[in-house]
Amino acid sequence: MQGAATIDTEQQLQQLQAQLQTLDQQIMADFNDIGRHITEKQLSDSIQQRQQDAVATYQNAYNDLISQLNSITTETDIPRKQQSIQTLKATLASYQFKRSQQPFDPEQLLNRSLKPKLDNTPKQQEADFTRAGLHNTPHIQLAALGDFTFDKLAGASDPAYLAATPEVSLSQSIKDQAQTLNYDPVTIYHWVRNNIEWQPTWGAMQNADLTLSSGRGNSFDIASLTIALLRASQIPARYVHGTIDIPEVNFRNWAGGFANINAAADFAASGGIPTTSVTRGEQISKVRIEHIWVEAAIDYQPSRK
Numbered sequence: 001m002q003g004a005a006t007i008d009t010e011q012q013l014q015q016l017q018a019q020l021q022t023l024d025q026q027i028m029a030d031f032n033d034i035g036r037h038i039t040e041k042q043l044s045d046s047i048q049q050r051q052q053d054a055v056a057t058y059q060n061a062y063n064d065l066i067s068q069l070n071s072i073t074t075e076t077d078i079p080r081k082q083q084s085i086q087t088l089k090a091t092l093a094s095y096q097f098k099r100s101q102q103p104f105d106p107e108q109l110l111n112r113s114l115k116p117k118l119d120n121t122p123k124q125q126e127a128d129f130t131r132a133g134l135h136n137t138p139h140i141q142l143a144a145l146g147d148f149t150f151d152k153l154a155g156a157s158d159p160a161y162l163a164a165t166p167e168v169s170l171s172q173s174i175k176d177q178a179q180t181l182n183y184d185p186v187t188i189y190h191w192v193r194n195n196i197e198w199q200p201t202w203g204a205m206q207n208a209d210l211t212l213s214s215g216r217g218n219s220f221d222i223a224s225l226t227i228a229l230l231r232a233s234q235i236p237a238r239y240v241h242g243t244i245d246i247p248e249v250n251f252r253n254w255a256g257g258f259a260n261i262n263a264a265a266d267f268a269a270s271g272g273i274p275t276t277s278v279t280r281g282e283q284i285s286k287v288r289i290e291h292i293w294v295e296a297a298i299d300y301q302p303s304r305k
Helices: 002-040 044-073 078-094 126-131 172-180 186-195 208-214 219-232 250-252 261-270
Strands: 237-247 275-280 283-296
Touching: 002 044, 078 219, 172 208, 172 219, 186 219, 208 219, 208 250, 219 237, 219 283, 237 250, 250 261, 250 283, 261 283
Parallel strands: none
Antiparallel strands: 237 283, 275 283
């Protein structure tokens, strides 16, 4: 029976090898298209070098994988064949859930002349959000102590608020992290707040899985991670888009420990965040920005702590 199982595994590996060869042709075609684009647009040498490094890394990994597959299919000794299969499994496992985490260096940005757009101010009226295609849902409901459950929140029973999306990825790493946090919404909130670094940029840049891996992201990315952890805990959750006022001392700290509030506001605005200052007298007292946050259907008790 052991020999038959090995033969069956070998046939599966031969099919896998044929699929890999087809995929390799498609991937190399994509690499070639990207290379032509880089050349035609006369992009910088650093971009060309990254492209070449990416191709070389891929080809080395692919050739190693094919070599291991060949050693399995050509080996006649059953014990050695089984050992080669275990080696291949270890190789494949080493490729899973690994992401490159490059240190962020603002002095090495491709575009070093970022400037705040003074006319990119936050929307403040519901009609403005609606015209921009942004709808704030659900309707606000206030919880009453001891008498509030998630089924009373408008739309919370919609299965979409537990589902995965391209941004709200429910990967195994997300599920594992939710389990580590005991599927507790308050623990999830504090963990994200204390462990994920906010970056002042605008628009969804990465999904929840990558935000978890990198440990940083903008408000869209951090909201996606929070929603993913909540949904992995079977807690309905969704995005809320609006405008908030942040006291200047809090905003300076939030933006990265700025000593000057004007510099902090300009830093956020140069990342594309709709930003304006609120003054009291002649001093900036608050910074008003558009923001993305999370609304979750959580029982008032025992979740409130």
